[in-house]
Amino acid sequence: MPRDKADEELSREEIDLSYRINFDEPIPDLIERLKREHRQFESKLAELDAADTFNNQSMKILEELSGPIVRHAVEEEARVIRVIMHKARQQSEESIKIAQEHNWIADFIKKTIPTLASMPQQQAKQEVTKFVQNLRNHFIEEEQVMFPLALRADSLP
Ligand SMILES: [Fe+2]
Numbered sequence: 001m002p003r004d005k006a007d008e009e010l011s012r013e014e015i016d017l018s019y020r021i022n023f024d025e026p027i028p029d030l031i032e033r034l035k036r037e038h039r040q041f042e043s044k045l046a047e048l049d050a051a052d053t054f055n056n057q058s059m060k061i062l063e064e065l066s067g068p069i070v071r072h073a074v075e076e077e078a079r080v081i082r083v084i085m086h087k088a089r090q091q092s093e094e095s096i097k098i099a100q101e102h103n104w105i106a107d108f109i110k111k112t113i114p115t116l117a118s119m120p121q122q123q124a125k126q127e128v129t130k131f132v133q134n135l136r137n138h139f140i141e142e143e144q145v146m147f148p149l150a151l152r153a154d155s156l157p
């Protein structure tokens with residue numbers, strides 16, 4: 001079946017061939033970097049929060065955040081969850097639930113962001129506020145539960 005141009009463009013965007021996961025980076029270094037990335041994302045989230053309304057600047061911030069957040073989540077699943085499943089599977093339940101939150105992050109990026117500009121101002125602002133709050137909680141859960149478990153798992157023989 002021939003695919004239309006919009007489909008083609010979408011799939012090209014989804015497959016980011018410029019990005020590779022570095023499987024040689026030690027888990028403790030990776031986790032330090034992921035935490036630093038959380039701090040960088042949080043400063044952008046604070047900027048989003050500070051805006052009284054949803055505006056062009058908010059859209060720009062969301063667009064800039066999208067790629068790095070998706071890459072960050074992919075690394076967490078490919079490396080952090082992998083070491084947990086490999087060496088601490090019996091304690092993995094909560095961390096798996098945390099990683100599954102990547103689904104709503106991806107949904108917001110793929111489905112909600114493109115609709116924000118055409119939404120009533122107030123509603124767009126609410127959507128963004130909800131996303132910011134959920135994302136902050138997600139980072140806290142990762143740092144309190146998933147990252148410490150991955151470090152313990154990694155240190156096992
Ligand atoms: Fe995450």
Ligand SMILES: [Fe+2]
Nearest residue numbers: 034076139142
């Ligand atoms: Fe994270």
